[in-house]
Amino acid sequence: MLHVLAVLAAALLFGTTGTAQALGPSEATPLGIGVGRMVVGGTALAIVAFLLAARHGRRSPQQRPRLTPKPLALMAATGIALAVYQPLFFLGTERNGVAVSTVIALGSAPVLAGVLEWALTRKLPSPTWVGATALSTAGVVLLGVGGGAGSGGADAVGVLAAVGAGASFAVIANAQRRLLDDGWDAFTVVGSMGAGSAVLCAAAIPFVDLAWIGDPGGMVLTLWLGLATIAAAYTMFTWGLQGLTAATAATLTLGEPLTAALLGVTLLGEQLSVLAIAGLTVLAGGLAALAWGSRAARDPQPFAVEG
Template sequence: MSQRIAYITVLLGAMLWGTTGTAQTFMPQTVHPLAVGASRLAVGGFTLLIVMLLLRKIEFRNWPWKATLSAALAMAIFQYCFFTSIRLTGVAIGTVVAIGSAPMFSGLIEWFIHKRRPTRIWLTATAMAVVGCILLFSNKEGMAVHPVGVTLSLCAGLLFAFYSLFNKQVVEKVAAIPSVAVIFSASAMMLLPFLFMFETEGLLTVPGISTMLYLGIATTTIAYILFSIGLRNIPSSSAVTLSLAEPLTAAILSVVVVGEKLSVVSWSGIALLLGGILVLTLSGRQKKTVGQ
């Protein structure tokens, strides 16, 4: 797979993630955030794992269990931090702080752990995208900046960066689809006890089931398969920067689906976000051309 296609694949996965916050608003508010995260991972992970086992596409011999369990743990805690932050701060701020902070954390992690200094292109693209996120939601009316919610969003960003790092270690040794099946099934197992500890009233209603299926299949299974496939061919920091397409998609959905109106400042933020993503995507194409 060329780097350009890898960037596009990650981008498509991020766009699916961008529907998560909007979809979660259709879930009955009586369902605890951790129960939402657990059911999402259970549907996405277990369904895919059963299919892979039936097709005999998983070979557990020499499986990278340490990286797998580390990725699963990061994703499990991410669910709680992310969905709780959305409840406290709203979809907009919760999403933009979590995903907007992830590229910074990812770059720092790669720098300190792998001694890989951020490239000029990555710094430029990330700066454009993060500033774009800030502008996109800077003047939204009626949004409360909840200190605990923002802190949880930052924790979610850090956890997503660690998930991307560990996930890359897994997909370098096994295929993307089996890796997603095992990681998310393990993560779901970690969260299943919380389904019996927290409020789940409304989960088995029509809105609850339909939302759970969408979150599990579209925003988990399909989205993370796309992300993992692309992650095999590009640095995790670049993949995390491309994930900023998530708040961009969320903003566009807020206009198209919810009927919200964006100001000139917000549209400027969208332009910067798109610019940052294009800089990163086109750089992958240029590197490929130079190497030919």
């Protein structure tokens, strides 16, 4: 159950991302926000995670997994996927609003994660996951079709960007799960992801307008997105992932669109149609069903940070 709570806590932080973007400087572009977020957040995540990995890593060299091309490729995949996720997600929220776009992005993630996990392992998701994801997906469809109050549906480019963000998240979930199954320390896994994404985004700085970060609002936006929604959230998510399947963890992060929708309505004044409200209700039911069915940890001895 602690693994479930850790992933849900991460989802709450993830859910503030779109609202923070909307409250930030108007001149900030989706690409610029993504680059600034990952340079700060990826660097902080790498530092904290590698320090914790060094503190926890007390196994002898013979017990540690070898750094062969396979884990290197998986680590690189998480860094690339996290970097790619940023502009896609922020483009989606710019086009379709925080509530609707976040739901589309994270609603597509569990389905894509489950399909990818089956393709890689030939292991079918559990009946609990199938039922909860079916219920949650129905809620996503209602939200996407309903959109905002009085809207004629979601913008196509924004939808594609949001689905692309969901696919990136599915890659992260599966790659991290495979690294953990191979014996890699959880903080080494998340640290490599942060470092890889930070390096990629830092390379893009000369080609992106980041002048807005010099404003107080821009600085607050960058620090919040980097430190809270990346460094803190992904550390908790990776720890929680150890006791769950990638598909289950991805479905649990549907707590993000629930949070995003509430913030969008209460802080940004976004209006949801009757269909969208029904979608949120169905989505909440699917999330609750999955949390109940995931009470037992996947691993007999889940990892814990020494105090």
